Every structure is written in structure tokens, then in C-alpha cells.
Amino acid sequence: MKEFVCVRVVQANAMDLALFQFDYDMSFGTTFLHWDRTVYARYGSRRGNEEMAAADMSMEGLQATMQGVLALHQGYPGNKGRLEGKQPKRPVPYAVPEKHPLLKKYKSKLDYEGKVSGSCIHCHQIRDAERRVLRDGGGVLPHDLLTPYPMPSVLGIEMDRKTAAHVRQVREDSVAAAAGVQAGDVILGMGDQAVVSLADMQWVLHHVEAPDTLTVRVRRGNSERDLVLKLEPGWDRHSDISWRVSSWDLRRMAFGGMYLTSLSDAERTENGLAPGQLGLLAKHVGQYGDHAIAKRAGVKKGDVIVKFDGIERDLDESALLREVLGKRRRGEQVSFTYLRNGEKKETTIRLQ
Secondary structure, eight states: TTTTOOOOOOOOOOOTTOOOOOOOOOSSSSEOOOTSSSSEEEEEEOOOOOOGGTTTTHHHHHHHHHHHHHHHTTTTTTTGGGGGSSOOSSSSSSSGGSTTTEEEEEEESSTSSOOOOGGOOOOOOHEEEEEEHHHHTTOOHHHHHHSSSGGGEEEEEEEOOSSSEEEEEEOTTTTHHHOOOOOOOEEETTTTTEEOOOOHHHHHTTTSSSSSSEEEEETTTTEEEEEEEEETTTTTTTOOOOTTTHHHHHHHHHHEEEEEEEOOOOHHHHHHTTTTTOEEEEEEOOOSSGGGGHTTOOOOOOOOEETTTBBBBBBOOOHHHHHTTTOOOOOOOOEEEEEETTTTEEEEEOOO
8 A cells, every 4th residue: 555645535526527437336436546647447346236335346356456556557658558548538528526517506525514415426426417418408328328337247257356357257158258268367458458457347348339349368377368359239238237326317217216127937927927028027116206207107016017118028127228218318208018916007107
């Protein structure tokens, strides 16, 4: 730690959005910087609810990433080319969150003499505001805002959380397996970027603009080699966004406030669903304001959605959110069919 100047930030108020671009749904995130604002690396990854918040992080992993950062720092600026891809990419219309029209009620500093929590801008609110402006302006949501920071598990790669970038497991019949990635490989780079953390890998995957090939540099034993991953259309379709705090507002926009979960095999049989048929349980139905649109349309907790806006194929909640919000606009009407105690019912909601 003595090699670093450490700064702890507990709120997004006054955060430089042109510099600090990362996965805003994280519970913990670190950005490693040179004094000239060059980003060396990012650390902090998550794939599930609060119980899984630390499943992809560890003190050992953070330490290994910090060692990798020090190696990059020692090689700087000679290695600047391998760091260019890590620099903030998205132009920002507002320098800090509180300048955003939807966040302007907040101040640059927390109210430590009053309501501290109420004066704090949470990181996820930045993405919420960005999505809402696009949505309220009549647009559909772009892919990177609907599927942010995919885990490399969508490619078939599971990383060892106690290391910087060691491959723990490769799923058979996956994109990674087809490219030749093996358990025990050390990921040194993706595309043209140096990799020293799982978050670095997510950064690369988040900025893949279209289905393409992606070169991965690995060290295997005493040798290094380049492997080519072929990213077909829909390569990240299994990226789960249901755990994200920012997905609650997506549920308002697309489902009228319903929180949907996939049925178990036993529940599918109980409801008489055919193989491959849509079956999503309304685990929660919003009760207030704009989150109560589905409630006012007659939906109750425990209902089973079997058709939504003409979609009948089996999708999980994440995939259905992307289908609806990536194609449909605010104000459009969508109809859906649900089961309640075996009885089929139909209703319509207005998308928000």
C-alpha cells in the first residue's frame, strides 16, 4: 500500500464523470490512476445479489491486481499504447452527477449535519439518469445500457478471484473453449489492452461495439500465445442484469413494476407449460406510483407470465427486458398473457 496514494470516496457527488467510468452497480470499485489521469486498471466485479457481492473479489485478488498495476507503472510511459483502450471512452454531457437535470436536487457535498443518506448520490443513479433521459426523449435503450459490463462467464470463462487474471475453469462447448482457452491460463491482455483484473476484462467486453473477433493474450506455462474468440450475434445474451439495483427502473419502464423470475422445472410442469415456452413468475408487483402500472392492470404477485408483447419463447427476465426496451418506446401499449390458479388472463400496460 505504501506505493500508492489512496483516496476513499463514499459518494458520487462531485465525481468527475469524464474520468471515473466504471460499472456503476458495484458495491466496491477501485480505479488505479497515474498522476496525469491515465487509467492503469480497474478492480471490482459482481454478478449477483448482496449475498454474492464478494463472490468475484478477495483481498488476495486485489493485492495481485495492485502488483500488476505497479508493474504497469514501472513501464510507463513506454507501455502507454497498451493502456489507451482503458481510458474513459464515453463523452459526458455533464461534468459531475449533480449537474444532470435529474440529479440537480443534490449538492456537491454530503449533508453531514442533517440527512446524510438523503444527500448522497449513489453510483447506480448515474446510469438510472442516463437511461431515463434517453427513454423519456422517445428513444429505445442502446445495448451497452441494457447489458453493461458482461462477465467473461458469458464466453465460458470463470476466473480465480484470488488472483489478478488466472483462468479457473473453461466451460465446454463455449466461445472460450473453441478459441483454445484453458484452465490455468493467465490472461495478459484482451484486444490491445493490458489486463490485470477481472474488471479489466469486463471493461473490454462492455465496449465491444459489434459481433466480431477478440484477441486474447495468455501465458501458459513459460510461453505466451494469442487466441481468437469469435463473438457471434447475441454472444452476451446470457448476461444477467436482474441483480443490478439499476434494473429496478428498467422493470418500471418495461413491465410496469413487475419483478419476474424464471420458473423451476417443477413449477413449469405444475403450470402445464410446454418445453421452450415463456414462463416467468411475478415475484413482486410494485404497489406505488409508476411502479404500480402492472398492479393497476390487474396483475398480482404469484401470477405467471406466458406471453409478453407477442413473445412466447422461453426467456429469462434479463433477456425479456432487453427485447422490450431495445425495441419498444415509451408510451407504446403492450399486451401480455398470464396464468392465475391455472386460469389464463390477458391485460395491457403502457410502457414508460
